[in-house]
Amino acid sequence: MLGFGLAIEPQLWALVFVMVRIGAAFIAAPVFGAVSIPLPVRISLSGAIGVLVLAVHPVTPPSAVFGLATFMSVAAEALIGLSIGFVLQIAFAAPMIASEVIGTSMGIGFASAIDPQNGRSTPALGQFLSVLMTLLFLSVNGHLVLVDMLVRSYAVLPPGGSWLAADRLKDIAFFGGYTFAAGLMLALPVGFLLLCLNLIVGMISRAAPSLNLFAVGLPASLAVGVVALALAMPAMGDYMLVIVQEGLDAAQRLVFG
Template sequence: MLELSNAQIGGWVGAFLFPLFRIAALLMVMPIIGTQLVPTRVRLYLSLAIAVVLVPNLPPMPQVDALSAKAMLLIGEQILIGAMLGFTLQLMFHAFVIAGQIISMQMGLGFASMIDPTNGISVPVLGQFFTMLVTLLFLAMNGHLVVFEVLAESFVTLPVGEGLSGNHLITVAGKLGWVIGAGLLLALPAITALLVVNLAFGAMTRAAPQLNIFSIGFPLTLVMGFIIVWIGSADILSQYQALASEGLQLLRELIRAR
């Protein structure tokens, strides 16, 4: 009769359970897969499938009792690591969302909003346009495969049980300013062009006060804004590549990869 000890059962459970929690936390937080467009059950099934593929190729897991306090701490640590990686990807995506919202406000399109199906909140339509655009670019350039590669590498460079340092959380917090700066840089050409348009309307109003310039200023600003966005979209690929490289490099820094 086959007899199994508690240590053997705990080792088998830990070998699968610890990677599963890190993978599931990443898929629950990361863009595209971690949004409301993908049901939670589908994300869980995908986490199980990835764990089944990765576990046989991972380093040995700590031998702990599956129901002990130490196992609970290790599970919490894996959830924190996975959520940290997913949140870092969210920063890269939200740089484009911030750029779209800033441009919408400058061109007077801030009143036109729609429900973002990924987050369930109301956002300007131009911000939603940039969100869909960067999502398609991310998938077309196999960004999701790079993320899964970094995830698999994290079990080697940041193994289960080694622990997180405060530098990881400080690094992620420090990148919040980077996201806002990246969004401003993306929107800077459009902001500058729209500022010139508004200054021209102001000069015309000052030169001819009897003319109601602002009656045509609002629709003309909208038209000019759309033209500027259309012209600027020709360079969106190079801007995405720079931000994607920065974001994916940050992922590798977080898991201590070279």
């Protein structure tokens, strides 16, 4: 009996309880949380990983389904899963910040498209950088690292009221500051060249006031921006790998301390 006269198989109840943390992490994490992934796929994947967790770690769910202790335990599991996925999602926001800086300087900030990760309208350049970072995340087996982290988190943070400490929640907030710094560093090569171009155009406008800046400055900014992106893409790709690694390290520090 698990409350209100309901009977359920203990193994099934344990699997559902384990799936809460895994499913919450997949909702907030990049790649797994993309709107293009159907909900049945996420549920099936959470159940498959939950079976592995039950085979490795002895998880004892609350005895009553409808009880205050059960609701608190489920909330704690959801908080842990959402925190793990949210840290990685924060790291994936760095290319969007860089695209805003570069796109505004190039004059293509108005160009937008639907982001396949979240289903919202984002700058076209930001979508390109986001897809590139997703491919780099998969190339370094970041999705496998996330799954391994979720499985091992049950040994460090056992279910049943294992709330995250205040210092770990503070680390999540401070990691958001790193995202802004990383986004600016990612946009630095192209942004610096566009800043130099704007200074040159400004000096030309002072020397020749009759010159139409919109007829000269906008095409020049677009051309210089495209060339600078092509030249700086290898360095930007390397730094995206650093951002991915920092996100994975932050998630591991969140779980393992």
